[in-house]
Amino acid sequence: MNDFEYERDVRWSDVEKKVARRAFDLALQRECTTIAAEVRKLSAQDSNPMVVWGIHDYLSEQRRMVDRKYDYRYSVLINLFGRLVAEKWLSLDDLAGLRDEKIERIERSATFYHNQYPSPGHAPGGAPENRPRS
C-alpha cells in the first residue's frame, strides 16, 4: 500500500481522533500566537500610521496560508502532521497516543517535507524564527 492509499484508507480510533484534534488545535494556536506577536511587533516598531496597510497585507497572506494548510480531514491528516513536525509547530511528543504505524508515516512525511523545504525560511509556514521549538 503506498502512502496515498494508506492515508486515504487509514482508520482512526476514538482515542487517536482526540489526540489528532488536540495536536491540530495546538499547532494552529502556536502558529496564530506567532502571527499575533508579529502584528504587535509591526504595529509597535513604526510610528508611521501607514504601516497598518503593511500589517493588513501580512495578515491577508497569513490567513490564506493558514486556511489552506489547516485542513482537518482524516484523509490528509498524516501529511499535515508531517508538515507541522517539519516546520516545528508540533513535536512527536505532541502526537503521543497515535499508533506506531501512524507515527512512522508522519516521520516519513516530515522528512519528505523537510527535504522539499530544507531551510525553514523557504517553507510556506510563517515566521520560522519565532516558532516554538519542542
Add this chain to the structure above:
Amino acid sequence: MNDFEYERDVRWSDVEKKVARRAFDLALQRECTTIAAEVRKLSAQDSNPMVVWGIHDYLSEQRRMVDRKYDYRYSVLINLFGRLVAEKWLSLDDLAGLRDEKIERIERSATFYHNQYPSPGHAPGGAPENRPRS
C-alpha cells in the same frame, strides 16, 4: 450654477492646490493614526491569538473605506473636504488658504453630510470616538 456644476468646473490656483494636498494628506494621516491605534488596542487586549483574524477583518473594512473615500480629484474635492470636516478629520483652519467661495461650499457640503449622518457613529468613517477634535 448648482453644486455639481460648480465642483466639476471649479478652478484651483497653485496655492490652493498646495493647501488642498496638505489638508488631504493630513486627514488621511489622522484617520490612519486612529486605525493604527485601534489595531494596537485590539492586539493588546486579548490573549487569544485568534484575535488576529478579527484584526484582519477590521483592517480589510477600513482599507476598503479609505480607498473609496480618499479620492484626490479636483472634481470631487469640495465634497470630500465637506465630508472630512463633518467627520472631524479636518477643521476649517486646516483649509485656510482656499478662497472664500470654496470654504462656503465646503461648509455647505459638511452641513449636508452631517444631516445625512447625524450621529458620527453612523457615518462610514472609522472610529469616531478616537478622532482628533480640532
